[in-house]
Amino acid sequence: MAVFSMPDFADHEQVVFCSDDASGLKAIIAVHNSNLGPALGGCRMWPYASEDEALRDVLRLSRGMSYKSAMANLKLGGGKTVVIGNPRTDKTPALLEALARAIENLKGRYIAAEDSGTSVDDIKFMSRFTRHVAGITDKPTDIGTRSGDPSPATAYGTFVGIKAAIKDRLGRDQVDGLKVAIQGIGHVGYDLARQLHEAGAELWIADIHPEQLTRAADEFGATVVAADRIFGLDVDVFAPCAMGAILNDESIPQLKATVVAGAANNQLAETRHGAELARRGILYAPDYVINAGGIIDIYHERIGFERDALIRHIDGIQDNLMEIFSRAREEQRPTGEVADAIAEERFRP
Ligand code: NAD
Numbered sequence: 001m002a003v004f005s006m007p008d009f010a011d012h013e014q015v016v017f018c019s020d021d022a023s024g025l026k027a028i029i030a031v032h033n034s035n036l037g038p039a040l041g042g043c044r045m046w047p048y049a050s051e052d053e054a055l056r057d058v059l060r061l062s063r064g065m066s067y068k069s070a071m072a073n074l075k076l077g078g079g080k081t082v083v084i085g086n087p088r089t090d091k092t093p094a095l096l097e098a099l100a101r102a103i104e105n106l107k108g109r110y111i112a113a114e115d116s117g118t119s120v121d122d123i124k125f126m127s128r129f130t131r132h133v134a135g136i137t138d139k140p141t142d143i144g145t146r147s148g149d150p151s152p153a154t155a156y157g158t159f160v161g162i163k164a165a166i167k168d169r170l171g172r173d174q175v176d177g178l179k180v181a182i183q184g185i186g187h188v189g190y191d192l193a194r195q196l197h198e199a200g201a202e203l204w205i206a207d208i209h210p211e212q213l214t215r216a217a218d219e220f221g222a223t224v225v226a227a228d229r230i231f232g233l234d235v236d237v238f239a240p241c242a243m244g245a246i247l248n249d250e251s252i253p254q255l256k257a258t259v260v261a262g263a264a265n266n267q268l269a270e271t272r273h274g275a276e277l278a279r280r281g282i283l284y285a286p287d288y289v290i291n292a293g294g295i296i297d298i299y300h301e302r303i304g305f306e307r308d309a310l311i312r313h314i315d316g317i318q319d320n321l322m323e324i325f326s327r328a329r330e331e332q333r334p335t336g337e338v339a340d341a342i343a344e345e346r347f348r349p
Contacts, residue, residue, distance in 0.1 A: 001051060001052055001055065003015065003055070006055070006056070006059065008055075008056050008059035008060050008063070009059055010032075010059070010063060011032070011033070012030055012031065012032050012033075012059060012062065012063070013031045013032065013033060013034060013039075014030070014031040014109070015028065015029070015030045015031075015055075015058075015059070016028070016029040016030075016031075016102070016106065018098075018099070018102035020095075020098035020102075022094065022098070023092060023094035023095040023097070023098045024085070024090060024092075024095060025083065025095050025098040025099055025102075026083070026084040026085065027043075027081055027082065027083040027084070027099055027102065028054055028055055028058045028081070028082050028084075029058075029079065029080075029081045029102065029103065029106065029110055030058045030061075030062035030079060030080050030081075031062065031077065031078075031079045031106075031109055031110055032059075032062040032063045032065065032066045032077065032078040032079060032080075033063075033077045033078050033347055033348075034077035034079075034109060035077060035347050035348065035349060036069065036070060036074070036075050036076060036077055036346070037069075037074070037075040037076045037077055038076060038077060038079075038108055038109060038110065038111050038132075039062065039065070039066075039076070039077035039078055039079025039109060039110045039111070040065065040069065040076045040077070040078075040079060040110075040111040040113065040134060040295070040298070040299075041061065041062055041065040041078060041079040041080035041081070041110075041111075041112075041113065041115075042061075042080060042081070042112070042113045042114055042115025042116075042118070043080075043081040043082075043083060043099065043112050043113070043114065043115055043117075043118045043122075043123070044057070044058075044061070044080070044081065044082045044083070044115040044116050044117055044118070045082075045083040045085055045086075045087040045090075045091060045115075045118055046082065046083075046084070046085075046087075046116065046117055047084070047085060047086040047090075048082070048084050051084070054082045054084050057082055058080050058081065058082040061080040061082075062078050062079045062080035063078060064078065064266075064288060065077075065078030065079060065080060065295075066078025066343070066347055067288055067339075067340060067343040067344075067347075068288040068292055068295060069299075069347075070344075070346040070347035071288065071289050071292065071320055071339065071342065071343045071346065072289075072292040072295060072296050072299075072313075072316070072317070072320070073313075073316065073346070074295065074296065074299045075299075076111075076295075076299060077347070078347075079109075079110040079111070080115075081103070081110070081112060083095070083099060083117070083118075087117035087118065091117070091118075091122070093125065096122055096125055096126050097125075097126070097128075097129050099126065100112075100125075100126035100127075100128070100129035100130040100133075101129050101130065103126070103130045103132050103133075104129060104130035104131070104132060106132070107132075108131070108132050110132065111132045111133065111134050111302075112126065112130070112132060112133045112134070113133070113134045113135040113298055114135055114148070120135065120136055120148040120149060123135060123136050123148070124136045124148075134298045134299075134301060134302055135148040135150060135297075135298045135301065136148045137301045137305070148298075148301070149187070150293070150294030150295070150297045150298055151187035151188050151191060151294065152191050153293040153294050153296060153297035153310070153314060154188050154263050154291055154292075154293040154294040154297075155187075155188045155189075155190075155191035155192040155194075155195065155263065155293070156191075156195065156293050156311075156314055157263075157290065157291065157292055157293025157294075157296065157314045157317045158188065158192050158239070158241070158261070158262060158263045158290055158291060158293065159192055159195040159196065159199075160293075160314060160315055160317050160318050161261055161285050161289070161290035161317050161318065161321055162175070162180070162196070162237055162239065162261045162285075162290075163175065163318065164285070164317070164321040164322055164325070165237070165259045165261040165283055165285045165321065165325075166178060166236065166237065166259060167322075168283060168321075168325040168326075169258055169283040169325075170258065170259070174199075174200070175196060175199035175200055175201050176199065176200030176201070177200060177201070177202065178196070178200075178201045178202070178236050178237065179201070179202050179204075179233075179234075179235040179236045179237070180196055180201050180202070180203055180204070180235060180236065180237045180238075180239055181203075181204040181205075181206075181225075181230050181231075181233045181235045181237070181238050181239065181257065182196075182203060182204070182205050182206075182222075182230075182239045182241055182262070183206055183207075183227075183230045183231075183238070183239065183240045183241060183242045183246065183262070183264075184206075184207055184240070184241040184242025184243070184264065185205050185206075185207045185212040185213055185216045185241075186207070186212065186241065186242070188241050188263040188291075189205075189207075189239075189241035189242070189263070190212055190215075190216055192239065192241060192262075192263065193205060193216050193220050193222060194219070194220060196220075197219075197220035197221070197222070203216075203220055203221070203223070204222065204223045204224075204225050204230065204233050205217070205222045205223070205224055205225070205230075206224070206225050206226065206227045206230035207227070207242070208227055231251045231254040231255055232254040232255070232256060233256065233257075234256045235256065235257050236257060236258065236259060237257055237259045237260075237261055238255060238257040238259070238260050238261075238262070239260075239261055239262035239263075240260070240262035240263070240264040240267050241262045241263045241264055242264055244264060244265050244266035244267060245266060245267070245268070246264065246267060246269075247260065247267045247268050247269060247273045247274075247277065247284070248269035248270075248273060249269070249273075252273060252276055252277060252280070252282075255280070255282060257282070258281060258282055258283060259282070259283050259285070260277065260282055260283070260284045260285065261283075261284075261285035261290055262285075262287075262290070262291075263287075263290065263291040264287060264291070265287055265288070265291065266287065267284075267287045268284075268287075268336060271336065271337075274334035274335065274336035274337065275334045277334070278328070278333075278334045278335070283325065283335070284334070284335050284336065285321055286324065286335055286336045286339040288339070289317065289320050289321060289324065289339050290317060290321065292314075292317060293314045293317065296310065296313050296314050297310060297314075299313075300313065320342075323342065324338050324339050324342065327342070
């Protein structure tokens with residue numbers, strides 16, 4: 001397997017392959033860039049079909065973390081871990097211990113957090129064997145959360161980001177009366193729905209699992225729609241809060257909303273879809289800018305949690321988006337491209 005010549009290798013500083021026969025651990029830790037600070041990112045466990053696939057994923061994800069942290073003005077670099085295996089059957093205490101020891105060997109260049117396939121409890125367990133973990137501290141606040149879960153902070157940041165986007169695109173200062181379609185009423189989507197409802201928005205919601213939908217419909221007076229109808233609604237804002245790649249050749253032509261602003265990661269199926277949104281006059285809030293509340297929350301856990309400082313920092317998502325929107329207009333470029341350029345200005349010396 002070629003590594004240095006892979007397109008995704010780009011300018012990674014370090015890629016570490018870790019294995020432990022006794023526990024069956026096979027993991028790759030990637031440090032993309034540490035100019036601003038230690039590389040922080042989640043540990044993803046997934047039954048990758050091949051080692052190539054795992055390597056591509058860790059390189060792409062660690063690079064994304066450099067952009068996200070730099071954009072959020074955090075003194076953190078970008079990193080990620082992937083563990084090759086099925087989290088339901090292969091994740092044992094021995095494997096987590098071996099992974100933690102591998103992370104400890106990097107002496108703080110990489111800091112691990114939870115991701116798909118690992119839980120806050122797994123990271124707490126790993127903290128017995130390495131100091132270099134984050135996102136595990138109980139925090140008594142309505143934004144930073146109990147048990148390290150960053151979702152409420154992500155939802156708050158997304159709410160702040162929606163306000164920036166409607167001001168820019170619709171000239172609106174108020175959420176009251178705003179029509180918003182939310183795709184995915186999970187950890188983030190549910191809390192976002194609550195905040196939008198409290199601010200007077202009218203909501204349409206879709207999910208593939210009914211339980212949360214019924215609860216959100218009852219509590220927030222939201223209208224439930226079928227999952228495939230959420231794109232084409234006559235609303236002001238489409239807020240993707242489910243999975244990635246949902247802005248694609250099929251969904252974009254259906255959109256009537258003139259603002260796309262939600263928490264999901266990797267929303268654009270391909271970079272060209274950002275240009276297509278711009279061509280149609282749809283303002284896209286770049287995903288890693290608007291969904292940074294969670295990583296900001298984790299960062300504040302590291303620097304000594306203080307609720308007001310956390311809220312001020314998350315409120316900064318509004319300034320970041322305003323800068324991106326106005327530069328995109330001036331330079332006639334898609335917002336995603338402008339976001340990448342600003343992030344690079346921040347993490348490259
Ligand atoms: P979650 O799993 O709790 O919620 C996702 C919801 O989307 C689930 O209820 C699921 O049933 C639903 N869903 C899946 N496919 C769907 C479809 N086709 N149509 C409609 N609904 C569908 O996840 P979450 O923690 O709320 O995260 C949501 C998104 O935000 C993810 O893309 C995640 O990567 C991203 N994100 C989350 C955080 C965080 O702090 N949790 C931080 C940054 C980004």
